Each structure stands twice: as structure tokens, then as C-alpha cells.
Amino acid sequence: QQQVKQSPQSLIVQKGGISIINCAYENTAFDYFPWYQQFPGKGPALLIAIRPDVSEKKEGRFTISFNKSAKQFSLHIMDSQPGDSATYFCAATSSGRGSTLGRLYFGRGTQLTVWP
């Protein structure tokens, strides 16, 4: 059973546009939601993360929106640039005790292409 569902699988955006990637989860024990960025030939790198006590977190052009009641969160990339072209993964984990502690569940990834 897939713990974190991510869409779309691929996304093409014009330079300067807004890229939006969506994720959904079921397990209410999850309390930390990171996004990772991966360039070809590299390992994933942490981009931005959010906890469910806030509805939005912004770092530069990257914003996470979080909807706790809907169990959904999304990544918005404002003013998208060709250098943002990469694969993006959402993920979820839990800080509490139990079977989910230490487990990091990834979505299947979104390949973003920003055209100049």
C-alpha cells in the first residue's frame, strides 16, 4: 500500500510560471513532511519541510501548502526557472513512537521540466 501518493508524474512549465506538485497521505501519525529535489546523477537533497501545526511554509520561491483535514500537501515553485528542472519527491514520516518512527515514505516523484 502506497503511503504517500504524488501527482503529476511529469510537469512541463514555461519559465516564469508556477509549478505545483501535489501529495496525499492516509496515516494520521505522520507529522513531518519534507520535499526532496533530485538532479540527474545526484542523490536527493532536502528542499523544504513542514509540520502540520502550520498551513504554509515559504523559503524563497518554494512554498509548501498543508491541508491537515484533507491530508494533502503541495509544493509551489514560483517564477520557475530552467535550473529548477529536476525530479521532486514528497515524503512523510512520524516523530512519535511506534512502527512509523524512523520510516520515511516517499511519493513516486514528479519530473519537472521548465522551458526557457
Place this chain on the structure above:
Amino acid sequence: EAQVTQNPRYLITVTGKKLTVTCSQNMNHEYMSWYRQDPGLGLRQIYYSMNVEVTDKGDVPEGYKVSRKEKRNFPLILESPSPNQTSLYFCASSLTRGGHEQFFGPGTRLTVL
């Protein structure tokens, strides 16, 4: 430089020939983990360790072994590799025991013939 290193970076082997992929971190991190990445499936956790001598199974542990005898190292062992273990493998580490804010290594591309 703070980093996670993996060796080898590329490996081609044959079915049944035992192999070890090493992982080392120089950040004094408590937590370490192994993932495999396959097209269309994203990253799936194989094993993780929240402390020395403590390891736990992830989503896809079958066919793999790990050990955490010292804090900085977390080798991945394939006792009898099979073609379905052909994949891109990543090691990661985190300062927190729960595995938040993970730093990933550069990856090991494994092909099992």
C-alpha cells in the same frame, strides 16, 4: 566537508555473488538508512538504523542485510544478488534519531546479470 560517501559508485555483478556496498558519514549522525530507486516507483526504504547496533526493516528488506557496528558506517550486504536487485541505491543519514532532514549519498548503480 560534511558528506555521505558510498562505494562503489557503479557495480556490475552476476547472480549469487555476494557483494557489499559501503556507506560512511562524517557528520556524527545518529540515523542512517538505505533506499533503492527504481523508475516509476520512487525511493523505497530497505533498512534503517536509529543508533549503533540497532537496525530495522523498511519497506523492501528481502534479500538485503545491514549492520551498524560503528556510528559512521552502515554497509549494505547482498548475500546472493538476483537480477531484481538491479537498481540505484542511496545511503542517507540524519542528525535526528527519527530520520528527519536526511542527507543522501551520491548513489550506487548496481546491475546484477
